[in-house]
Amino acid sequence: MLHRRGRRVAACAALAAAALLLAACGGGGDSVTIVRTDATPAGELPAPVGTALSGTVAVGAAVADAQVTARCASGELSTRSAADGSYRLDLAGVTPPCLLQAIGGTRGAGAPTGPLHGLAMAAGLAQINPLTELVLARALGQDAAMAFAGFNGSLPSAAALDAAAAYLGDQLAGMGLARPSGDLFAGSFALGDANDLVLDALQAQLQAKSGSLQALAGVAASGGDLAAHLNHDREVAIEFAAVAGATGVACGQALAVPLGSTGAVALLKDLRFYVSQVALLRDDGVAVPLKLAPNGPWQHTATNGDAVTLIDLEDGQGGCFIEGSAETNAWLRGSVPAGRYLGLRMTVGVPESLNHSDTAAAPAPLDVVAMGWGWQAGRKFAKIELAEPSFRAWSASSFLVHLGSTGCTGNPGLGTVQCSRSNRAVLQFDAFDSGTQKIAVDLQALFATSDVTRNLGGAQGCMSGATDPECEAVFAALGVDWRADGSGSGLPLGEGRSQRVFKVLAR
DSSP: OBOOOSHHHHHHHHHHHHHSOGGGGOSSSOOOOBOOOTTSOTTOOOOOGGGEEEEEBBSSSBOBTOEEEEEETTEEEEEEOOTTSEEEEEOTTOOSOEEEEEEOOBBTTBOOSSOEEEEESSSEEOOBSHHHHHHHHHHHTSOHHHHHHTOOSOOOOHHHHHHHHHHHHHHHHHTTOOOOOSOTTTSOOOTTSHHHHHHHHHHHHHHHTTOOHHHHHHHHHTTOOHHHHHHSOEEEEEEEEEEETTEEOOTTSBOSSOBTTTTBOOEEEEEEEEEEEEEEEETTSOEEEOEEOSOOSSEEEOTTSOEEEEEEOOOSOGGGTTTOOSOOBOEEEEEEOSSOEEEEEEEESOOHHHHSSOTTTSOTTTTOGGGBOSSTTOBOSEEEEEEOSSTTSSSSSEEEEEEOOEEEESOGGGTOOEEEEOOOEEEEESSOOTTTEEEEEEHHHHTTTOOTTOOOSSSSEESOOTTOTTHHHHHHHHTBOOOTTSOOOOOBSGGGTSOOSEEEEEO
């Protein structure tokens, strides 16, 4: 960092930076004091201010060990930022103007997101931070990284930079932040000063809204409204997959992993389930409901706000041909208000208000006959079925898991149906990022303690019977209260954290 003493010195330094005439500052009793930084090797004197670029890389905190590159009209130089974010580049054989880029490095315990850019019309100070990134994007009318990659020595005019700085000030004011002051590119900057406090506040808003500087820079490049972008609803796409342990599952081929207490080889016969009451968990612990995308073949939102999505992971091939279909759906799509979200919660099941209706008259995806049930016109919330790999390999040819409400009475036409056991499974993941992760239904975990080759009583497999012996292990894996004497409540256990069937995997 450069430290100057005296008002005449400050004026001279500015003149030197603008005209590359350090000699103009040579007379008189005042002097320029240059304090060594970590970028200056021991035993060497730093270059004079008129022959170097220096500044600070910061994003609301110092960025240490970033690779700082100056791409200039006559060449390119590179160094790394010091622990306090400062950097220095001696302009040996290289002439400004220059575009600067800082990549990588660390700030506190984490890494900054994406590259940062600055510019230098002449030698001297050249700051690199999100404020310079946004002003550059507006002045260039494009992504600064693209301009850096194709830099040919041409930079925006002073008028364009002034207009871009004024735009940024107006936009930050619209976000309730202070306007930056001084020359953002070649002015002084220190951690804790006024402009750094603006950076702190901007970073806080980006974090609170789960926004990114790169997306904000794209809005700035087009002259858009930064506050509107930062506060708009966030699109969310949650992917689902079928696995057995760590191996993918598909119709038409034997599962690669043996299942159950006997290590049985099995074929997939069906794998579909409804999900509802989907919410993202904000960083303050509040569950924010996901607003589903417009109604379509796979999702439906009723006028009362109850919503449901059908996840269909069978493709009608192989053993899935009997009741399956070629169409599949592995995605849940919707939106949430801007915010910082850390986790996910959802229910496997159809909301009560939508469950007891005629499949023939119901909207998609409640019209799937294979997911209908005869218990007061309810639905199978989940339909997961296995088949034996060859004729008479098992004592029972299939093992069926049909999750749905039981103990139902009343008239669905009159809306008077009541079920003593709802049997809806709740899933809660305290850490989940839809951008990098997916939700997998793990058949190995579902059938871990079941003997899928035999039927001990009741329905074939587990069809949610209150006393069906096959349901004990299945319901335990799904985290739903079930008891052998029929006294199970059918309510989720452990607030969705006790289930073992659905898990988070990397995409």
